[in-house]
Amino acid sequence: MKRKVNIYLLSGIIICGFLILLILYSSIAVQTTMNEMQVNNRFAKPSMTNLLGTDNFGRDILVRIIAGLWRTLFVAVFTVLLGAMIGFSLGAIAGWYGKGVDVVIMKLIEIITAFPWLLLALIIIAVIGISDLNIIVVLTIVFIPSFTRISRSCLLKHKNLEYVSGARMAGASTLRIIFVHIFPNISTELLAAITIGFANAILSEATLSFLGLGIQPPDPSLGRMLYEAQSYLFKAPWMAIMPGLTIIMLVLAFNNISYGIMQWLNEQHESKEIF
Amino acid sequence: MKNKFLLSVSGLNITLEKGSKTLTIVRDLSFSIRQGDILGLIGESGSGKSLTALSIMGLLPNKNFRVTGDIVFNGVNLNQLNKKNRRKYLGNEISMIFQEPMTSLNPLVQVGKQISEPLKIHQSLNDKQAYSSVIKAMGLAELPNPEAIYNYYPHQLSGGLRQRVMIAMALVCTPKLLIADEPTTALDVVVQKEILTSIKKISKELNISVLFISHDLRVIKSICNDIAVLYAGSLMEYGKCTHVFSKPQNEYTKALLLSIPKPEQKGKLLDAIPGIVPPTGHIFSGCPFSPRCKQVKDICKYKMPDFHSENENHFYACHKEEESGERKNT
Amino acid sequence: MKYIFTKLLMSVGVLIVISILVFATFQILPGDPVNVILGTNSTPERVEQLTKQLSLDKPLYERYLLLIQGIFRGDLGVSIKYQMPVSQILSSRLPVTITLAVMSLIFIVSISYLMGLIAGKNYDNIVGKCIVGICNFFTAVPSYFLCILMIIIFSLILKVFQTGSFIAYSDSPLGYFTYFILPAFSIAIPNSAMLIKFLSGSIYDQSKQEYIRTARSKGASEMRVLIHHNVKNALIPAVTMLGMIIADILCGSIVVEQIFNIPGIGRLLITSIGARDFPMLQILSMFIAAVVVIINFTVDIIFKLIDPRVRIE
Numbered sequence: 001m002k003r004k005v006n007i008y009l010l011s012g013i014i015i016c017g018f019l020i021l022l023i024l025y026s027s028i029a030v031q032t033t034m035n036e037m038q039v040n041n042r043f044a045k046p047s048m049t050n051l052l053g054t055d056n057f058g059r060d061i062l063v064r065i066i067a068g069l070w071r072t073l074f075v076a077v078f079t080v081l082l083g084a085m086i087g088f089s090l091g092a093i094a095g096w097y098g099k100g101v102d103v104v105i106m107k108l109i110e111i112i113t114a115f116p117w118l119l120l121a122l123i124i125i126a127v128i129g130i131s132d133l134n135i136i137v138v139l140t141i142v143f144i145p146s147f148t149r150i151s152r153s154c155l156l157k158h159k160n161l162e163y164v165s166g167a168r169m170a171g172a173s174t175l176r177i178i179f180v181h182i183f184p185n186i187s188t189e190l191l192a193a194i195t196i197g198f199a200n201a202i203l204s205e206a207t208l209s210f211l212g213l214g215i216q217p218p219d220p221s222l223g224r225m226l227y228e229a230q231s232y233l234f235k236a237p238w239m240a241i242m243p244g245l246t247i248i249m250l251v252l253a254f255n256n257i258s259y260g261i262m263q264w265l266n267e268q269h270e271s272k273e274i275f
Numbered sequence: 276m277k278n279k280f281l282l283s284v285s286g287l288n289i290t291l292e293k294g295s296k297t298l299t300i301v302r303d304l305s306f307s308i309r310q311g312d313i314l315g316l317i318g319e320s321g322s323g324k325s326l327t328a329l330s331i332m333g334l335l336p337n338k339n340f341r342v343t344g345d346i347v348f349n350g351v352n353l354n355q356l357n358k359k360n361r362r363k364y365l366g367n368e369i370s371m372i373f374q375e376p377m378t379s380l381n382p383l384v385q386v387g388k389q390i391s392e393p394l395k396i397h398q399s400l401n402d403k404q405a406y407s408s409v410i411k412a413m414g415l416a417e418l419p420n421p422e423a424i425y426n427y428y429p430h431q432l433s434g435g436l437r438q439r440v441m442i443a444m445a446l447v448c449t450p451k452l453l454i455a456d457e458p459t460t461a462l463d464v465v466v467q468k469e470i471l472t473s474i475k476k477i478s479k480e481l482n483i484s485v486l487f488i489s490h491d492l493r494v495i496k497s498i499c500n501d502i503a504v505l506y507a508g509s510l511m512e513y514g515k516c517t518h519v520f521s522k523p524q525n526e527y528t529k530a531l532l533l534s535i536p537k538p539e540q541k542g543k544l545l546d547a548i549p550g551i552v553p554p555t556g557h558i559f560s561g562c563p564f565s566p567r568c569k570q571v572k573d574i575c576k577y578k579m580p581d582f583h584s585e586n587e588n589h590f591y592a593c594h595k596e597e598e599s600g601e602r603k604n605t
Numbered sequence: 606m607k608y609i610f611t612k613l614l615m616s617v618g619v620l621i622v623i624s625i626l627v628f629a630t631f632q633i634l635p636g637d638p639v640n641v642i643l644g645t646n647s648t649p650e651r652v653e654q655l656t657k658q659l660s661l662d663k664p665l666y667e668r669y670l671l672l673i674q675g676i677f678r679g680d681l682g683v684s685i686k687y688q689m690p691v692s693q694i695l696s697s698r699l700p701v702t703i704t705l706a707v708m709s710l711i712f713i714v715s716i717s718y719l720m721g722l723i724a725g726k727n728y729d730n731i732v733g734k735c736i737v738g739i740c741n742f743f744t745a746v747p748s749y750f751l752c753i754l755m756i757i758i759f760s761l762i763l764k765v766f767q768t769g770s771f772i773a774y775s776d777s778p779l780g781y782f783t784y785f786i787l788p789a790f791s792i793a794i795p796n797s798a799m800l801i802k803f804l805s806g807s808i809y810d811q812s813k814q815e816y817i818r819t820a821r822s823k824g825a826s827e828m829r830v831l832i833h834h835n836v837k838n839a840l841i842p843a844v845t846m847l848g849m850i851i852a853d854i855l856c857g858s859i860v861v862e863q864i865f866n867i868p869g870i871g872r873l874l875i876t877s878i879g880a881r882d883f884p885m886l887q888i889l890s891m892f893i894a895a896v897v898v899i900i901n902f903t904v905d906i907i908f909k910l911i912d913p914r915v916r917i918e
Contacts, residue, residue, distance in 0.1 A: 111622055114901075115894045118856035119874070123890055126878045127630055203747055207860060210749055211875060226750060230864065237757050244750040251745035259741075334821055359826075366823030373822075378815040382914055383837050393823045428913045444823065 009260025015253035023070050043236045053238040055228065061239065064220035065246050071132075071215055072222055072250070076201040079139040084194055086140070087147025092178050094148065095155025102152075109145045117142045118207065125213050135214050139204055143197055150193045154186040192261045199254035206247050222247050280307040280347075281484050282331070282452055287344035289326055289335075289508075291556060298556025300326055301508045304344075308501070310451065313478055313485040315495035315516070317531075318505035321555040324488045325374075327505075328454045331486070332371055333361045349451065366393035370445035374457040376437035380429040386437075387413075387425030390444045397448055408447055415481075416443035417473050435466035439473070446477065453478070454486045459494065471498050492535055496520065504528050507553050507563035509579070514589030524583075524591040527564045562594070570595060609906055616902045620895055627890045628669050631883045672887075682884040686877065691888050694873065702858055702869035705792075708785050709854045712793035717800035724801060725808025725839065726831060737805060743798035748857045751791040752864050759787075788865050792857035796850050803846060807839035814838070844908050848901040855893060 046053040052061040094105040112120065124138045158164060159182070167181045183190070208214040209223030217224060222243045229240035289301040301323040308314045318324040329335050330342045333353065346353040348369065353361055365371075370393070373379045381389060390412060391405040398405075406425075413421035416439040429437055438458060445453055455474065459467040475498040478485050489495050495502055495516070502519050504512040504527065512525040523529045533546040550567035553559075562568070565575040572594055580592045675681060681691035720736055727733035773781065811817070812835055820834045859871035866872075870889065877885045909915050 107619075111619060111626070114619060114623055114898050115890070116852040116855045116897060118859050119890060119893050122859075122874060122878055123627070123630060123886070126881075126886060199745070203745075206747060207749070207856075210747075211860065211863065213878075226753065230753065233753065233757055234760070240750075240753045240757070244747075244753065247747060247750065248742075248745045252742065255741065255745055332822055334818060362824045362826065364824070365821070366825075371822045373815065373819060375815055379819045381816040381820070381834055381838070383841075383912070384834075392820070392825070396824045396826075396829070430914050441819070444819075 008256040008263065012253045012256030012258075012260060015249060016257065019069065019250065019253070020073075023066055023073070043232070045236075046238055052242045053236065055225070055236070055239050056232055059220075061225075061242050064225060065222070065243055068215075068220040068222045068225060068243065069246065069250070071219070072202055072205055075132075075135055075139065075205045075215075076198055078136045079143060079201045079205075080194055080197045082136070082140045083143035083197065084147050084190075087144040088151040088183075088190065090144070091148040091151025091153075092155050092182075095152040096159055096174065096178060105148070106152075109148055112141070113145050117204070121204070121208060122213070125208075130213055130216065132215055132219075135205060135208060138208070139201055142204065143201065147193060147197065150189060151186075154189050155182065158182050158185060188261060188265045192258050192265070195254050195258035195261060199251045199258065202247065202250055202254070279310065281310045281349060282486070283307045283345070283347040284327075284331070285345045285347075287327065287330065287342070287346065289323065289330055290341045292339040292341070293556075299508060299558065300340075300556055301330075301505075304505070304508075304510050306503045306510070306513055308452070308484045308486060310484055311478065311482045312501060313475070313487055313499045314501045314503060315499035316486060316488045316503050316505060317490065317492060317495050319490055319552050321507075321552060322505045323508040323555070324490075324505050325456055328371065328456050328486065328488055331454060332365055332369065333358070334365075334371075363397070366445075366450075367397045367448045368450050369452045369454065370448070370450045371454040371456065372438070372441045372445050372458050374460050376434050376441055376461065379441060380437060382429055385426050385428055386432070386440045387427075390425075390440065390447055393444065393448045405447075409443070412443040412447040413440075415446050415477060416440070417469075418443060434462050435470065438462060438466075438470055442470075442473065442477070446481075446483075449481070450483060452484045452486065454488070456488045457490070460489070460491075467494070474498060492531060504531070507557065507559070508555075509559075509563050510592060511564065512589075512591040514585070514591075518585065518589040522585065522589075524585055524589070525564075525593050526568045526570050526595075528591070530567075530569075562592070608909065612902060612905060616898055619898055623894045623898070624673065624891050625669065627887055627894070628672060629665075631887045631890075632665065632668060676888075681888045684877075684882055684885045686880040686882040686885065691885055694885070695870075695888070695892070698869050698873050701867060702862070702871060704782070705785055705789055705858050705861070705867065705869060706851075706854050708782075708789035709792040709796075709857070710851070712789055713797050713800060713850060713854075716793065716797045717804060720797070721801045721804030722808065722831070722836065724805035725812070725835075728805060728809040728812075733805065737802055740798035740801045743794055744802075746795060748791045748795055749860050749864055751794055752788065752861060755787055755791060784865075785867075788858075788861045788867065792854055792861055796853055796857075800843070800846060800850065804839065804843055807842055808835055811835050811838045841908065841912050844904060844911065848897075848904045851900050852897050855897070 043054065043056065052065065054060055055064070090105055090109075094102040115123070120142055121138045124141060125134065128134050128137065155178075163181065163185075164177060167177045172181070205214055206221075206223035206226070209221040210227045212224070212227065214223060215221035217228075225243040226240055229236075229243070232239055284307065285305040287301055287304040288299070291298045291300055304323075304327060306314065306316075316324045316327065326335065326340075330340075331346055331348075331353065335342065342354060344354065348364065353364065380386065387406075387409055388402060391400070391402055391409045394400045394405040394408060395402075400408075409425065410421045413424065418424055418436065418439045424432070424436070424440075429440070432440065441458075453474075458474070459470050462470065471494060474485060474487070477483060487495065487499055499516050501514065502512075502516050503510060504519075504525065506527050512519055512523065512528045519528065520532065523532055527548075530546075530548045534548060536545055548567055553563065553566075557563075559579075561574070561576045561578050562580050565571050568575065574594050578594070580594045582590050582592050584590050672682070679692060681695065683689065684691050684694055687694055720740075724733045724736040724740075727736075817830060817834055820830045825833070855871075858869065859874060861867070862869045862871035863875060870893070873885070874889055876882075877889065
């Protein structure tokens with residue numbers, strides 16, 4: 001039987017790879033020129049000199065998009081990293097120990113999720129103030145519940161499986177069982193959660209920046225660029241379209257990777273066809 | 276009237292397109308049922324018996340199945356009807372009960388309403404108008420306390436009761452033909468016997484024909500008048516139960532009958548049929564049973580045997596008496 | 606019954622904890638509200654007067670109890686920025702956001718159930734795959750970008766809409782509702798995309814179940830099988846998504862109100878943060894969180910009521 005190519009996974013990785021290469025290639029040059037204003041070149045249409053045009057300050061949009069991408073990915077990586085570390089651990093503890101511990105942790109999660117994520121983010125920002133690093137803190141807190149839930153449900157499923165009893169009988173400590181035995185077995189689910197988390201982190205960061213609560217001007221950020229573009233929609237629509245498309249592309253890429261991973265998971269579980 | 280055939284299947288071929296290959300599930304199958312008779316269709320897993328039943332109903336799971344041949348019910352060739360016209364028969368003159376009562380009922384709808392659904396569809400009655408017919412059908416299916424059970428949901432009933440609900444559902448429009456696809460396989464032995472007795476009783480009292488599908492010879496022996504033996508999609512033997520069981524002619528039938536454990540055999544080796552059943556859809560050039568047949572001849576391997584008749588109620592496919600053979604199909 | 610009571614108790618518990626948390630956050634951590642209000646006008650007497658007025662001299666738990674008492678009485682405090690009772694501002698802004706949210710919800714439900722049905726029935730063929738593919742795309746589009754795109758397309762290219770400013774209900778009911786169409790739509794689309802994917806998968810899964818075959822064997826038409834049997838079973842897991850969707854609509858409206866200058870709760874939230882209007886923020890946060898908790902509770906109860914397998918024990 002021919003092996004079907006997992007098109008989602010492939011397309012996602014290709015797009016991601018392309019964007020990351022783009023960033024790495026031009027990151028240094030971009031850092032210096034990203035805020036450079038060319039006052040006589042404002043609102044330039046996309047052309048050979050300015051591939052994606054310029055904005056209201058004459059800044060090259062392509063350069064700013066790349067710089068913005070860099071920052072967005074930076075925030076997303078740290079958010080997901082921290083969020084997953086804390087979330088997966090919390091979920092594992094809740095799932096493993098059950099009873100009181102589980103109830104307490106899940107109540108905590110329930111309270112965090114009682115707030116629509118944006119409201120929660122806004123409250124935390126209102127308290128700790130706006131800064132580039134604070135976004136990571138805010139988003140991490142917002143994302144912890146979803147990671148916790150996934151890790152907890154996986155753990156509940158696996159803790160009664162035989163290989164865990166086997167490890168217990170061999171004298172393994174709880175920590176060892178969870179991280180050395182169980183986690184590798186649920187790695188696919190966790191990976192799917194991380195990639196979806198990435199996609200959502202990018203969207204969330206863009207939303208916060210759009211509201212002016214994320215990365216501060218004049219530093220570029222995809223969401224911020226969209227906000228600034230609002231006033232000039234009729235004069236220079238490319239100011240809005242390019243950053244927007246970039247966000248879409250980025251999120252699509254990670255969504256596809258995640259979907260590809262989940263399909264791969266399903267294929268592993270699929271039984272032979274009987275009719 | 277009694278000798279007229281209610282259902283006449285001739286030359287039924289079921290094929291399945293799988294990728295680039297075409298698998299033959301059922302090959303040139305023919306049988307008939309008279310009004311009031313119970314025909315048992317016996318075969319092992321993968322022999323095509325369930326699919327035969329589904330093809331009579333027109334309920335094959337997906338479009339890759341192709342059904343050719345004649346399925347004549349009461350003078351009408353069902354296989355040539357369009358979907359809409361065929362649907363008029365389903366649940367109405369022909370109804371079916373399935374193997375898994377657990378999953379065959381809608382978990383969200385009360386069983387009474389599910390039983391009245393055929394009446395809604397075919398006679399445009401609403402629940403209220405259909406109520407008395409539903410209770411009557413539940414009584415026929417020997418459900419205890421029908422008025423109470425009407426409001427129950429499937430998950431509140433045991434397997435046996437759920438199967439009786441299915442039977443009531445199948446009887447509510449007073450069908451002429453009931454197709455039972457291994458209705459007792461998923462039930463325990465005691466309940467099995469009760470359901471079989473019910474089916475036999477219903478068939479007799481209401482003069483309903485039954486096409487009973489099973490892999491269990493003893494079950495078929497207990498309630499069927501006629502029997503058709505299916506192996507790997509081909510009809511091996513066909514005739515009245517009494518004849519076939521007392522004088523089996525086809526080698527597969529013989530081996531099948533021998534393989535039923537009897538009390539006298541206690542302590543001795545069971546007479547199993549050597550070899551394994553070929554995979555579904557496997558292409559044969561000759562008789563499908565030839566690899567496992569004790570009496571196999573060369574001709575068996577490349578030529579499909581014709582039908583011979585033992586008497587007017589008993590036919591079999593075998594090469595063993597080649598000189599005296601007239602192809603006799605009903 | 607017992608289940609409902611327990612759930613109610615737990616929800617109330619969550620509400621109480623939320624109120625304490627929000628209160629604590631806004632009372633303890635940030636700066637001194639008195640200085641913020643008085644600014645350059647502060648004199649020691651004015652400071653003392655305002656402190657007394659805002660009950661800031663009392664201990665924390667007393668302030669909390671005063672707040673809760675006030676809520677039940679209808680007195681939600683005074684906004685620092687607007688110098689008006691919070692309840693007054695809320696009551697003028699709330700209907701606007703509710704209109705937006707309800708319109709979004711109507712769009713979401715109607716688009717999703719229609720397309721979800723079509724996609725679910727056609728899951729195997731090109732129609733279904735196209736629909737799901739389009740939905741995959743739209744889940745990656747932020748609602749505010751959709752707003753911008755639609756403004757560009759409709760105003761610039763097609764010259765249909767004229768994006769003006771917000772029209773109050775009192776001026777023109779028709780204009781009022783028409784103004785909400787674009788915003789509601791842009792909130793609706795990403796959420797619909799998600800719901801369509803979910804629903805179509807659910808319908809497809811159900812269509813493979815055996816009771817569907819039983820229904821067909823009774824002579825039911827494809828339409829009847831779909832609506833009476835398939836969809837009913839597929840809807841139940843979809844109900845659980847409603848809670849999440851409503852929370853998402855609230856988030857979406859916060860952003861969208863900014864873009865379209867809609868004087869609703871969302872915009873109020875943003876401006877209050879900028880103005881450090883803590884009394885307002887406090888009440889707003891508690892209110893929005895309370896709405897989400899109540900809706901989740903309701904959805905949970907409905908879910909338990911609909912599914913007889915759970916209801917009858």
